[in-house]
Amino acid sequence: MVWTPPEGKQFGNLVLADEHTLVAEGIAKLLEDSFSRVSIASTADRFREVVRNVRPSLVITDLYLPSSGCIELMEGILQEQRAPAFMFLPAEADSDTVARAMAAGAKGFLHRRCGSQELFRAIDCVMGGCTYVAASLLVSPAGAPKRRKAMLTTKQLQVLEHVALGMRAQEVAQRLHLSTRTVESHKRAIMRQLDVRSSLEMVRVARDEGILA
The missing domain is CATH 3.40.50.2300 (Response regulator)
Structure with a gap:
């Protein structure tokens, strides 16, 4: 192929x-x-x-x-x-x-x-x-939250923080001076890292693991 x-x-x-x-x-x-x-x-x-x-x-x-x-x-x-x-x-x-x-x-x-x-x-x-x-x-029993956080870029962490505030992709894009498409790409990457399938689950897991305060 x-x-x-x-x-x-x-x-x-x-x-x-x-x-x-x-x-x-x-x-x-x-x-x-x-x-x-x-x-x-x-x-x-x-x-x-x-x-x-x-x-x-x-x-x-x-x-x-x-x-x-x-x-x-x-x-x-x-x-x-x-x-x-x-x-x-x-x-x-x-x-x-x-x-x-x-x-x-x-x-x-x-x-x-x-x-x-x-x-x-x-x-x-x-x-x-x-x-x-x-x-x-990504499977790591001890210290997993720290390791997972280290695997997210600064921009991905910023997107995650804004999504956690309840902002939609368009609002996050305006706040971070990005395109909506770029924000959606960052969200997909974060969800893949956290092994989740939705924004709500992404925020919940990030909070449970200490990635978000």
């Missing part, structure tokens, strides 16, 4: 960072029609060079490259102007690692066992300005 962005648009340049080149090549083949250019890096030095030269709009990366952790690499790159969005796609990750990556600025986190459809949905979400964390990675 070949996936294309809405209206056939391409999402700029993509960088895939993985020490297992064969894995990266498979993902590149899956996504090559949806990005203007797909580049692969298998070492930290090559990764920095590629990001600097091709100016990607999205980076999909493992957690580690030889001699370097990719969360730390991401933190350095996010300090630069026109920094790309980062999505992590490791073979293994615990909830603490997921929370640390999201708090450091990642926009997406999936397990490598995910299907292509979920990868496509995550890319759509991230390139639309929202965050995406696979539901299977």
